Amino acid sequence: MTGPLVRPGPLTHGTELNAIYAIARIVAETYDTEAGLDAIFRLSRTIFIFDVVSLFLHNEETGEFEPAYALALGRGRSREADLEWGEPAATEAYRSGQTILRQEDAGPSVEGRERRRDFLGLPLMVHGRCVGGLVFGRFGGPSYPPEHIRLAEFVAWHVGQLLENRRMAKRIASLEAQRELTRMQDEFISTISHELRTPLGMIKGYVTTLMREDANWDSATRLEFLEIVDEEADRLRELIDNLLDSSRLETGALGMTLEPIKLPTLIRDSVARAKSVYPDMDVEIDLPEELPILQADPTRIAQVLDNLLSNANKYAPGTPIAVRTDLRDNRVEISVEDGGLGIPAEHVPHLFERFYRVPEQISNARGTGLGLYICRKIVEAHSGEIGVESTMGSGTRVFFTLPAKVITPIPEGEYER
Ligand code: ATP
Ligand code: MG
Numbered sequence: 001m002t003g004p005l006v007r008p009g010p011l012t013h014g015t016e017l018n019a020i021y022a023i024a025r026i027v028a029e030t031y032d033t034e035a036g037l038d039a040i041f042r043l044s045r046t047i048f049i050f051d052v053v054s055l056f057l058h059n060e061e062t063g064e065f066e067p068a069y070a071l072a073l074g075r076g077r078s079r080e081a082d083l084e085w086g087e088p089a090a091t092e093a094y095r096s097g098q099t100i101l102r103q104e105d106a107g108p109s110v111e112g113r114e115r116r117r118d119f120l121g122l123p124l125m126v127h128g129r130c131v132g133g134l135v136f137g138r139f140g141g142p143s144y145p146p147e148h149i150r151l152a153e154f155v156a157w158h159v160g161q162l163l164e165n166r167r168m169a170k171r172i173a174s175l176e177a178q179r180e181l182t183r184m185q186d187e188f189i190s191t192i193s194h195e196l197r198t199p200l201g202m203i204k205g206y207v208t209t210l211m212r213e214d215a216n217w218d219s220a221t222r223l224e225f226l227e228i229v230d231e232e233a234d235r236l237r238e239l240i241d242n243l244l245d246s247s248r249l250e251t252g253a254l255g256m257t258l259e260p261i262k263l264p265t266l267i268r269d270s271v272a273r274a275k276s277v278y279p280d281m282d283v284e285i286d287l288p289e290e291l292p293i294l295q296a297d298p299t300r301i302a303q304v305l306d307n308l309l310s311n312a313n314k315y316a317p318g319t320p321i322a323v324r325t326d327l328r329d330n331r332v333e334i335s336v337e338d339g340g341l342g343i344p345a346e347h348v349p350h351l352f353e354r355f356y357r358v359p360e361q362i363s364n365a366r367g368t369g370l371g372l373y374i375c376r377k378i379v380e381a382h383s384g385e386i387g388v389e390s391t392m393g394s395g396t397r398v399f400f401t402l403p404a405k406v407i408t409p410i411p412e413g414e415y416e417r
Helices: 013-029 033-044 087-096 146-211 219-251 263-277 298-315 345-350 371-381
Strands: 052-058 065-072 100-105 116-126 129-139 259-261 283-286 294-296 321-328 331-337 386-391 395-403
Touching: 013 033, 013 146, 033 052, 033 065, 033 146, 052 087, 065 087, 065 129, 087 100, 087 116, 087 129, 116 146, 129 146, 146 219, 219 371, 259 263, 259 298, 263 283, 263 298, 263 321, 263 331, 294 298, 294 395, 298 321, 298 331, 298 371, 298 395, 345 386, 371 386, 371 395
Parallel strands: 283 321
Antiparallel strands: 052 065, 052 129, 100 116, 116 129, 259 294, 321 331, 331 395, 386 395
16 A cells, blocks of 8 residues: 655645645535536645546436546546546445555556556545545556545545535525425416406306396396406406416417418508407507518417507507507517506516516506517517517507518508508
8 A cells, every 4th residue: 555655746734734725615615516626636636646536426316326527637638538547446435435445457558657557446425425436546656655545535525525515506406496486386376366366256246146036137237247247258268368378388389370471451450459349549550661571470460469459558548559560670660659658667677577567557457467478479489579668658669570581562552451
């Protein structure tokens, strides 16, 4: 085990202490395991000589004993990629929980003194459990003296701590992610239940009232109640559709069927639909002379426009609304502008998040905060962008773009169809 030191280096008590102190600090302060190991081994080499070092860990998931890290600092540096150094010593140290010394002959292909390889295998202990093996290798002798073995054991203990830090950091991150997921699921369920309950409560209430045997409703009242039930049932269906769309959009399961679409027709249809639902709505359509035919999913783009018009009606009722399109840089921009009260700037960046609603407006109009989220996902699936510009007191403009790669002008005449 002992032998003459060929390259002892100017090892003083001071250097040793400094290195030991620095290694302990690295373990306490480093979260990047790879960088931490590099630093520890480079420091180790100032206190005892080795040419290569490698680390083997027991993988708890696969049950395999795997190479996890290797570094060549002395002779053999050119073979750094070769992780197999000293595996037998690492395995033996791991199995026995003891420090192992092994001498190997690299074979006749290696010339000279370097045929001789001394491997020092150390068990990596974490909380009294052996998790792997660390191997220091020296090419061409001499073997490791006891004081180097002690230093190597010190280094191995610290490497174990570093690995434990990494395991703990991973565990904490996964626990935090789990907690966040649970919190989001809880929030989702409570938002949804609340939203679904409201129309359901109305339906139940009006139907129960209509069925009361002691009351005699005239036909006008009955019709009025039934209209409410009808509207609330529509609301419920719309909510469920939105929920399904939003979860399919989230997972990417809602595919877009792209086909050539004529935007003017699509816009006019959407405005006509909005006017039939909100007869008082004052909408102006402003289209340029020429518009390219776009590749888009007509149903989904109509859904975006319907959402924006519904918002304009809900949050800026009675104000003039303008739907415009603009062609720039091979992109068509479609916007819906209202003359409402506007949205406070701090809320604007959040409007496209799932369930986000401006708190001040919650009592003004019913909604779930899914509309703009769905719009964003649809526009993004078309490689477009969506945004909001809003000025307090003067109105809000929501716009989205669609790429128009092939600009095919629509001939005049066809435009009006
Ligand atoms: P849903 O569309 O799911 O029925 P919602 O209309 O509340 O519900 P979004 O369409 O996503 O949800 O809109 C999010 C929020 O943005 C709204 O709650 C509202 O506070 C605000 N908002 C949207 N459009 C306008 C607008 N034109 N003017 C002022 N505020 C708006
Ligand atoms: Mg909406």
